[in-house]
Amino acid sequence: MSFFSLTSGGAIGDTLPTLSKCWLQVSKKAVFVQASALLVLSSALWLQPSRAAQPHIVEVPAGPAFVKLPGAKEINARSGQSLRTDALLRTKKPGRMQVMLGNGRQFRMGGDALLRLGSSNVELLKGSIIGWIKPGTPRLNPFKIKTRLATASIQGTTVFLEFTDDQFKVFSWEGTVLVETSNGRRFTLRSGQQLLLDLKRQMAEVSSRLDGLEAALGEQGGIVTPPTTGRDGSLSPRSRQDDQEEVTWEPPQPISTQDAERRLQKSLLINGFSTPLETLPDIERELGVSAPTP
16 A cells, blocks of 8 residues: 555545644634633733722922821831821921822822821821812712811812911812811812911900900809810810801902912922922913913
């Protein structure tokens, strides 16, 4: 029997088509398995929280700046450092830092500031902060910045807050800001409007009224009970509530274009970082002002 006859009509010739079919079936199965593995891997990567979505420090252009995670000691803040809920962030002049919360929420805090991180919000205990939501981010829940006196809520807006012993200020750089005070009042700020509370003046007025009341009661033989203080000299919760009820809120007022220009030119929270504020074009368009040239 010749080789030609074996390969063309013999046993070997009959086997070749079968082997080819088997090889094709195995190849198809291998391709299917590989494709399935790639699909599973890509799904796992997609479902895994991205690094950028986790709360973290974006930049610390100047110190001193500190971070205290829950249950840990306070350490120096550094760019790229991961954060979590209830972390305390603190700065001392000229320190400042920028933080990404996720879902487009970011903020920058100035010197001599202290705040606590929430899951998607922040609580400003003292100092100054500018917060915004990245343009184009789906508007789901508002970004809230809380203080003891009031809470500012923004959606696709840029807001500045300052809370010191002397004053409480909320300023809308662009967009609508909703402010709800601790005693239930509500205000809506538009671009270029400011809600200002002169705490020093109002506390002086309260003190003057108390002095007058004390003098009047003294003449009548009455007794004035001083407010309760803690070991650190701070007012008790009840006294704080009384103070908040004494606060007189005035409606928000617009600031002049010249004042807005001056603030923009001098703001370290806007100009004191390596990258421009994401909403800076919106601010310039809304207020008719221009940021300093880098």
